[in-house]
Amino acid sequence: MDQPITNSPTAAMDEAQSLVLALPKGRILKELGPLLARTGIVPAEDFHAESSRRLRFETNHPGLDVIRVRSFDVATFVAFGAAQIGICGADVLMEFDYPEIYAPLDLGIGRCRVSVAEPATGAGQDDMARHSRVAVATKYPNIARRHFAAKGIQAEVVHLNGAMELAPSLGLSRLIVDLVQTGSTLKANGLVETDVIANVTSRLIVNRTALKTRPEVIAGWLARFRTALAATGTETAA
8 A cells, every 4th residue: 555645754854844833932932923924924723722732733734844942952053953943032142142154134033131230229329330140049140241241340140040030138149140121020029220231122043054055045034024014114123
């Protein structure tokens, strides 16, 4: 009996050559919904289902699959070529600074900032320029070190993946560097924002090698995203 065509070498080759778009889980994914719709990308029905354990999903385009990963991992998947295009925050690009990534489009969503914060009591009463080092709790060790080094201060980084706001009150660090959107979490934990390192939006990113080896197909998707952004007047120079 003939094998089903889905098991043929040609079908396997087509699957391997599918373009992969890496998307971040969480808040940004919800904001991305309308943009993906305007771009004409419709993932499988269970893509938005919290109960789904799948991480890779087909779309209405036979040559495009989407994967759903942690926001911090999007850049890594694209940099190493596991995904050819992706969407992630500028904070992730700043932290990892992968030379393999090209970020041609600012999508104008996921607006927030990477900031320094400290306990509200006593904030601003001490001149940081007098210190040669400071303990900083953060999930952005590279951003933190670069920021304080530019001020002539050595950042002794306490690397945390969450709950940074607890660190100063529990004596783990003096300052934190974290992503801030409204500042309500800082306020609830007795902290105040004292320095904005960078404003952040989400970017469309591309693997540079894939851009060279598959220029037409990737250029086609870039054009779709540009058109979708232009329709809403949100396109910004990346």
